[in-house]
Amino acid sequence: MSVEKARFQALVSPTVLDLRPYRPGKPIEELKREKGLSRIIKMASNENPLGPSPKAVERLRECAGGMNLYPDGYGYELKKALSGKFGVKPEEIALGNGSSEIIEMTVRLFCGPGKKAVVASPSFSIYHITVKAQGGEVVEVPLKDHAVDLGAILEAVDANTSLVILGNPNNPTGTVFGGEEWKRFFERLPENVAILLDEAYAEFADSEDFPNGLEYIRKGKPLIVARTFSKAYGLAGLRIGYGFADAEIIDYMNRLRLPFNANLAAQEAARAALSDEEFLAKSLSVNSAGRKALYEFFEAEGVEYIKSEANFMMAKVGDGDSFFSAMLDEGVIIRSASGFGAPEWIRVSIGLPEEIEIFKKAFLRVKARLGKV
Numbered sequence: 001m002s003v004e005k006a007r008f009q010a011l012v013s014p015t016v017l018d019l020r021p022y023r024p025g026k027p028i029e030e031l032k033r034e035k036g037l038s039r040i041i042k043m044a045s046n047e048n049p050l051g052p053s054p055k056a057v058e059r060l061r062e063c064a065g066g067m068n069l070y071p072d073g074y075g076y077e078l079k080k081a082l083s084g085k086f087g088v089k090p091e092e093i094a095l096g097n098g099s100s101e102i103i104e105m106t107v108r109l110f111c112g113p114g115k116k117a118v119v120a121s122p123s124f125s126i127y128h129i130t131v132k133a134q135g136g137e138v139v140e141v142p143l144k145d146h147a148v149d150l151g152a153i154l155e156a157v158d159a160n161t162s163l164v165i166l167g168n169p170n171n172p173t174g175t176v177f178g179g180e181e182w183k184r185f186f187e188r189l190p191e192n193v194a195i196l197l198d199e200a201y202a203e204f205a206d207s208e209d210f211p212n213g214l215e216y217i218r219k220g221k222p223l224i225v226a227r228t229f230s231k232a233y234g235l236a237g238l239r240i241g242y243g244f245a246d247a248e249i250i251d252y253m254n255r256l257r258l259p260f261n262a263n264l265a266a267q268e269a270a271r272a273a274l275s276d277e278e279f280l281a282k283s284l285s286v287n288s289a290g291r292k293a294l295y296e297f298f299e300a301e302g303v304e305y306i307k308s309e310a311n312f313m314m315a316k317v318g319d320g321d322s323f324f325s326a327m328l329d330e331g332v333i334i335r336s337a338s339g340f341g342a343p344e345w346i347r348v349s350i351g352l353p354e355e356i357e358i359f360k361k362a363f364l365r366v367k368a369r370l371g372k373v
Helices: 028-035 054-066 076-086 099-110 125-133 150-156 179-188 247-256 264-274 277-301 320-329 353-370
Strands: 093-096 116-121 137-142 161-167 194-198 223-228 241-244 312-316 345-349
Touching (some): 028 320, 054 264, 076 241, 076 264, 093 099, 093 247, 099 125, 099 161, 099 194, 099 223, 099 241, 099 247, 116 125, 116 150, 125 137, 277 312, 277 353, 320 345
Parallel strands (some): 116 137, 116 161, 161 194
Antiparallel strands (some): 223 241, 312 345
């Protein structure tokens, strides 16, 4: 940083100076301009390739005339819909600007200077950013066979640990931990350690013993389950997420959140999307078929990959950054996993059948050109 740009550095909290901004996937329009391409497919940000629920789009049209008014700050109707679908009380639900805000509020509640948060590595970078922003210490526990190692997580907990953050399925690997393993972990974790269970991709998980975090929020431990409308429901652009927890914890979260953090359009579209069972079923079906197609492709090409229970998967290509850049030249946006601490890997979102075919052809051209897979 130049001296001119650093002139306010002394005024900034040291915890902020140590942070690095979250790096989202490259936007389609930006890449078109940069590369001079007319066609781009984006398989980088784990978005729903089908788009949003038609019911959500229709509801947005209907409520557009009310955009001059503030939204319901409590989110009564959306909480009522979530309550009916998941069998929880409205007072056990928090709304957020995406599930990222649920994560951020949880960290603010339970972590700070002198406190530790234990996370799996690699995992979603927002976990690290929010903990460090609060002045807390991040304790990273390596994955085991690409999956969260709950036993090692438990061993990393000490007297200064106030929070454990777990993604299930885990991002970026897409792997999950099972019911019995989770039950043992939950029972053995000290009662003074909060648990944030990030289930952003839970709808895609199809393991028979995939644990439902909602079944544990009333078991007397400080557990917060974070979910989102960004993935399976196709509302990433509206930024609407939700969390489940004991009513006491939700009350504390409501003291932290900004007024009207869940905007009117997001609340209305989310409520409509929640009722669109047909769209959700189609989204899960397309995703399942896409995963299978990519498995078969990577196996045929002798490329190591990780079986996923999310709407993305990882493949080992030797140099993730180089492969990412070369795929951009082909008009295909993927994600290098180097930012997750896995520099030899890429992460690929599951697309539509035609997008997967374009990806496969581009992958083979890049593989031949780089010769590193």
